Structures are given as C-alpha cells and as structure tokens.
Amino acid sequence: MLLKILFRNAFRHKVRTTLTICGIAVAILAFGLLRTVVTAWYAGVEAASANRLITRNATSLVFPLPLAYKDKIRGVEGVTRVSYGNWFGGVYITERNFFANFAVEPGAYLKQYPEYVLTDLEKEAFLRDRRGCIAGANLARRFGWKVGDSITLKGTIFPGDWELVLRGIYRGREDNVDENQFFFHWDYLNETVRRTQPGRADQVGFYVITIAHAQEAAMISDRVDALFRNSFAATLTETEKAFQLGFVSLSEAILTAIRLISLVVIGVIMAVAANTMGMSVRERLGEYAVLKTLGFGNTYVSLIILGESLVIAVLGGFLGMVCTFPASEMVGRAVGDYFPVFVVARETLYLEFLAAILVGSVAALFPMWRASTVPIAEGLRRIS
Amino acid sequence: MTLVEIRNVSKSYIKGDQTIPVLQNINLSIGRKEFIALMGPSGSGKSTLLNLIAGLDSADSGVISVDGMDISSLSQRDLARWRSLHVGFIFQFYNLIPVLTAFENVELPLLLTGLTKRQRREHALTALQLVKLEDRLDHYPGQLSGGQQQRVAIARAVVSDPTLLVADEPTGDLDRVSAEDVLQLMERLSADLGKTVIMVTHDPRAARKAHRMQFLDKGVLADAPEDTLSECF
Ligand SMILES: Nc1ncnc2c1ncn2[C@@H]1O[C@H](COP(=O)(O)OP(=O)(O)OP(=O)(O)O)[C@@H](O)[C@H]1O
Ligand SMILES: [Mg+2]
Numbered sequence: 148m149l150l151k152i153l154f155r156n157a158f159r160h161k162v163r164t165t166l167t168i169c170g171i172a173v174a175i176l177a178f179g180l181l182r183t184v185v186t187a188w189y190a191g192v193e194a195a196s197a198n199r200l201i202t203r204n205a206t207s208l209v210f211p212l213p214l215a216y217k218d219k220i221r222g223v224e225g226v227t228r229v230s231y232g233n234w235f236g237g238v239y240i241t242e243r244n245f246f247a248n249f250a251v252e253p254g255a256y257l258k259q260y261p262e263y264v265l266t267d268l269e270k271e272a273f274l275r276d277r278r279g280c281i282a283g284a285n286l287a288r289r290f291g292w293k294v295g296d297s298i299t300l301k302g303t304i305f306p307g308d309w310e311l312v313l314r315g316i317y318r319g320r321e322d323n324v325d326e327n328q329f330f331f332h333w334d335y336l337n338e339t340v341r342r343t344q345p346g347r348a349d350q351v352g353f354y355v356i357t358i359a360h361a362q363e364a365a366m367i368s369d370r371v372d373a374l375f376r377n378s379f380a381a382t383l384t385e386t387e388k389a390f391q392l393g394f395v396s397l398s399e400a401i402l403t404a405i406r407l408i409s410l411v412v413i414g415v416i417m418a419v420a421a422n423t424m425g426m427s428v429r430e431r432l433g434e435y436a437v438l439k440t441l442g443f444g445n446t447y448v449s450l451i452i453l454g455e456s457l458v459i460a461v462l463g464g465f466l467g468m469v470c471t472f473p474a475s476e477m478v479g480r481a482v483g484d485y486f487p488v489f490v491v492a493r494e495t496l497y498l499e500f501l502a503a504i505l506v507g508s509v510a511a512l513f514p515m516w517r518a519s520t521v522p523i524a525e526g527l528r529r530i531s
Numbered sequence: 532m533t534l535v536e537i538r539n540v541s542k543s544y545i546k547g548d549q550t551i552p553v554l555q556n557i558n559l560s561i562g563r564k565e566f567i568a569l570m571g572p573s574g575s576g577k578s579t580l581l582n583l584i585a586g587l588d589s590a591d592s593g594v595i596s597v598d599g600m601d602i603s604s605l606s607q608r609d610l611a612r613w614r615s616l617h618v619g620f621i622f623q624f625y626n627l628i629p630v631l632t633a634f635e636n637v638e639l640p641l642l643l644t645g646l647t648k649r650q651r652r653e654h655a656l657t658a659l660q661l662v663k664l665e666d667r668l669d670h671y672p673g674q675l676s677g678g679q680q681q682r683v684a685i686a687r688a689v690v691s692d693p694t695l696l697v698a699d700e701p702t703g704d705l706d707r708v709s710a711e712d713v714l715q716l717m718e719r720l721s722a723d724l725g726k727t728v729i730m731v732t733h734d735p736r737a738a739r740k741a742h743r744m745q746f747l748d749k750g751v752l753a754d755a756p757e758d759t760l761s762e763c764f
Contacts, residue, residue, distance in 0.1 A: 151630070159629075159630065434626075434629070437626045437628065440620055441614070441620070441640045442611045442640065442643050523588070524587050527587070
C-alpha cells in the first residue's frame with residue numbers, strides 16, 4: 148500500500164512529473180557527456196602500454212634526436228625492441244582536416260603496437276611499399292579512403308607535397324585504441340629530407356622502447372638517459388602513460404572546469420527537483436496529516452515522500468543514462484578529430500545512477516522534514 | 532459510566548507576541564455509548580476541543596482521560612498507536628486519500644494492526660457493506676459523490692472497531708439528502724454498534740440526533756441559548 152501511494156502520488160501531476168523527469172534526464176545526460184569528455188581526454192593514457200617507454204629530447208619535444216642513438220638504446224639491458232618516428236604534422240587538403248600523422252620505422256613499430264590490427268596482406272603490402280601508408284578505421288571512414296587510394300599530405304614541418312598510397316586500414320584491438328592515426332615510412336621522409344635539407348636528415352622525433360618487464364620501467368629509463376647525459380642532445384625517457392599524461396596535464400585546468408560544471412549541473416537539477424517535491428508535498432500536507440491522524444508515524448510518511456522522489460529521480464536517471472549512448476555517439480562523431488576515443492565508460496554510468504539517487508534523496512529531505520514537523524492539527528486545518 | 536473525562540483543560544495559541552486563549556478551564560464528562568453534539572459559533576474552539584479529546588493536539592493544562600487512560604501523558608508515538616486503536620475520525624471534507632480506491636482507503640488503518648491480508652479484506656468489506664458501498668470498492672474518491680465519500684470515511688473510521696468516534700462537522704459540506712444519510716449512519720453506529728460519538732456541528736437538525744448537546748462559546752462551555760434550543764425542538 149505504501150508503494151501504491153508513492154507511485155500514484157508520483158504521477159498525480161502528469162505534466163509536472165513528466166517535466167521533472169525530463170529535466171533530470173537532461174541533467175544526467177549532460178553529466179554523463181561531460182564525464183565522457185573527461186574519459187576521452189584520458190583515453191590515450193588508458194590505452195598506453197606499461198611495457199613501452201618513450202624517449203625524447205630532454206629540452207623539448209620539438210627538438211630531434213640523432214638516429215645514431217638507436218643502436219645504443221638497443222644495447223641497454225632490459226630493452227627488447229626499439230623503433231623511432233617523427234611527428235609529421237602533414238595536412239590533408241585543408242587545415243580543418245586535422246589528424247595525427249607520423250613517419251615511423253614500420254617493421255618494429257607495428258610489432259610494438261599489436262593493438263593496431265592489420266591483415267597479413269595489408270601489413271605485407273605496407274612494409275613493401277616505401278610510399279605506403281596506413282590509417283585507422285575511423286580516419287579512413289571520415290575521408291572515405293579505400294586501400295589503394297592515393298593520399299597527398301602537405302608538409303608543414305617538412306615542406307612539400309608528400310604522395311602516399313594507402314596500403315592498409317587498421318582497427319583497434321580494444322575499444323580504447325585510437326583509430327584516427329596515420330602512419331607512413333620514416334625512410335621515405337628521411338630520403339627526401341636528405342635531398343632537400345641535408346642538415347635535418349637522420350634525425351628522429353622520438354624513440355619507442357619495448358621492455359621485457361613493466362616493473363623495470365624506471366630503472367631502464369634511467370639507464371637510457373644516463374647514456375646520453377653528456378651528449379649534445381640529452382634524452383628524457385618515461386613510460387608511454389606518463390608521456391601521454393604530459394599532454395593531458397596541459398589541459399588539467401580545463402578538465403577540472405568540466406568536472407566542476409558536471410557537478411554544478413547536478414546541483415541545479417537538485418534544486419529544481421527539491422522545488423517540485425516541495426510543491427507536491429506542500430499541497431499534500433493535509434493528506435499526510437490524515438495518515439498521521441490514523442496512527443501512521445513520521446517514518447511512514449517520510450518513506451512515502453522519499454519513495455516518490457526516488458521514483459521520479461530514478462526514472463529521469465534511467466532516461467538520461469539510456470540517452471547517453473546515442474548522444475555520446477553523436478558528440479563523438481562531431482568531435483572525433485579531437486577525441487579519437489569517445490566511449491561511455493561503465494564508471495560514468497555508475498556515476499550517473501548515483502547522481503540520480505542523490506538528486507532524489509536530497510530533493511526529498513526538506514519536504515520530509517516539513518511533513519514530519521507540521522503538527523497534525525495544523526495539517527488538517529489546511530484542508531478546506 | 533464515563534468514557535471521556537475532561538478536567539480543567541485550557542489551551543491557547545501564541546501568535547506573534549499575542550496569546551489567544553481558545554479553551555478556558557473546560558470540564559466535561561462523556562458517558563460510554565453516549566452520542567453528544569458540540570455546538571457553538573465559528574471560532575469558539577470546537578475543533579480544538581475535539582482534537583484534544585482525540586489525541587491530535589495537547590492541552591496547555593488540565594487532564595484528559597479516555598477509558599481510564601490519561602492521554603495527556605502519552606508520548607507522540609504512543610499517542611499515535613492509541614489513536615489507531617481507540618479513535619475513529621470523520622472530517623468535514625472526508626479527507627480520503629485521493630490516490631487510493633474506496634476499498635484501499637478503508638483498508639488503510641488496518642495496516643497498523645497485525646491482521647493478515649485476508650482478514651483485512653474481510654473487515655474492510657464488512658465496513659463498506661455497513662455504509663452500503665460494497666458496489667463501489669474500486670472507485671477513487673474523485674469518482675464518488677460527497678455523500679458517498681463521507682460514507683467511505685465513516686467505514687474507514689469504524690473498520691478497526693474503535694471505542695470513540697469523533698466527527699468534525701460531518702455534514703458541513705453535504706446536501707440535505709446526503710446529510711440525512713450520514714446522520715442516520717451516525718445514529719446507527721451509536722445505537723447498534725454502541726460507539727461513543729462526539730460530533731461537532733453547526734446544523735441544528737444534526738444536533739437533534741444526539742442524546743445530549745453541549746454549547747461552546749468563546750472557549751467556555753455554556754448552556755445552549757434559547758434560540759438554538761427552539762430550533763432544535
Ligand atoms: N494553529 C493555530 N494557531 C493560531 N490560532 C489557532 C490555531 N488553531 C486554531 N486557532 C484559533 O483558535 C480558535 C478556535 O479555533 P477552532 O478551529 O477550534 O474553532 P471552531 O469552533 O472549530 O470554528 P469553526 O466552527 O469555524 O470550525 C480560532 O480563533 C482560531 O483562529
Ligand atoms: Mg472547526
């Protein structure tokens with residue numbers, strides 16, 4: 148009977164309840180999307196392997212390292228594989244078509260990143276063709292590329308038109324793998340640079356090091372950096388996770404702002420829901436007084452109010468949670484260039500649910516207190 | 532034999548820095564199975580007195596005992612339990628729970644008893660038969676006329692078989708025919724079921740059904756003035 152009363156009370160004012168449910172749904176949805184933005188920001192970090200280290204110029208990422216470091220690094224104890232590459236920074240047709248593109252040493256690189264899945268045929272074709280390139284599935288879809296297509300990148304760091312042939316389209320082995328990247332042969336880059344700007348030849352932007360045991364990461368990093376401490380270009384080696392986190396931390400302030408906004412959204416809807424519940428309960432103080440007259444205690448009356456509030460909040464919450472998926476897919480498509488991985492994390496769903504429960508509970512607090520403290524005689528006098 | 536004993540009861544409300552005396556030194560005994568009508572001008576304190584007797588409010592001073600129990604000494608929790616066992620309530624505006632059907636409204640007080648679902652159903656049906664509404668079980672209050680709603684309320688008041696029935700202007704919102712129905716029911720509750728009934732009313736015709744009439748004026752019990760009596764008899 149308690150359930151009957153609270154359910155029916157919840158739907159007494161159909162319009163009011165529907166509007167409240169929609170409001171909560173929108174707020175929960177906004178909350179979920181904002182959380183997903185934060186998750187997306189960290190996606191690169193999440194996907195990073197603990198077994199990979201990145202070595203770069205200690206001064207700054209924009210300065211290169213000599214190719215000659217490769218053999219020295221390979222000789223370091225605990226290192227199983229080394230490859231290298233350059234951030235190419237090429238533009239496809241126009242600046243708006245931004246995507247990450249790298250010149251890498253393809254053989255070792257693909258072995259180091261088994262999460263980029265290519266068919267054997269594609270891999271072979273890519274490795275054989277010096278002008279070959281591969282692209283992530285998302286990226287290929289974005290520009291309608293098919294294997295065999297010619298793709299011309301306009302160099303920004305390395306001037307000129309770079310003509311490439313798409314030899315493969317890779318997929319991510321897991322959800323959080325970035326499918327928006329683009330790779331081609333470092334050798335092709337280097338040959339051309341040697342002809343046009345000989346001073347910049349045989350320079351790499353970074354080394355990727357695979358190590359046998361993740362727990363040795365710190366030790367091996369130190370060993371690598373020690374090798375070049377007194378060289379012309381000192382190195383900075385860190386785990387791929389730390390390296391990716393370095394990018395994220397640049398925008399830490401923005402992320403904090405987003406987190407705050409997501410909380411503000413919940414706070415606002417809390418106030419709105421509390422107002423609705425307050426309105427409903429104020430109208431029903433007489434009914435609650437009748438229940439108390441019949442001998443029902445404050446606990447019973449409070450439960451009816453809390454239950455009603457939770458029913459509304461949870462319905463809104465579920466609606467919001469369900470909408471989070473299509474909405475994040477739409478948003479993901481719109482901002483895919485900046486967030487290669489835009490997926491709703493399970494944790495986000497839990498948080499959304501928790502937020503809905505919180506909204507429902509907090510909204511009921513004041514009305515519960517009010518219904519409990521109004522003297523019965525006073526409550527009855529309100530009916531007329 | 533007395534059921535309700537009221538000794539030197541006073542009650543006042545404080546509004547701002549003003550104290551409004553509502554009941555002053557009331558003394559009243561009500562016998563078992565008695566049907567008493569409480570009359571008086573608006574604002575004279577009738578509802579306040581009724582609420583005190585029914586344990587909905589507490590007096591500033593004095594003693595109220597019902598069936599030998601000093602209810603002014605009970606805690607809120609005990610008082611709630613006492614009400615559910617011993618008092619049935621009938622209000623001017625019926626005060627049914629709008630989201631519950633007639634049947635559910637009548638069953639409601641029984642939730643506080645240890646009865647099984649089946650026993651509750653039987654009791655509620657009996658009570659609804661008593662008020663001749665057994666064919667309206669599934670109607671919501673909004674689908675019933677005022678008179679029918681008041682009869683449901685009466686069924687709810689008697690379903691847990693209380694000793695005392697309090698009614699605050701039970702016919703105040705009803706047309707003449709419905710009012711007559713309700714009054715006849717009240718009479719039967721007193722005569723056939725042996726309930727003690729205390730009824731506040733403005734309606735001399737209603738008061739005429741009672742065994743005894745008490746008049747309240749400005750918070751003091753008084754003899755009924757001539758005109759009221761002449762209207763009644
Ligand atoms: N909670 C309250 N706060 C302040 N004053 C109150 C309160 N309750 C009742 N009063 C006052 O007490 C007086 C008696 O009220 P009560 O409701 O008992 O009168 P009544 O005889 O039932 O009147 P009516 O016939 O109009 O129902 C009134 O003057 C009323 O304004
Ligand atoms: Mg009154």
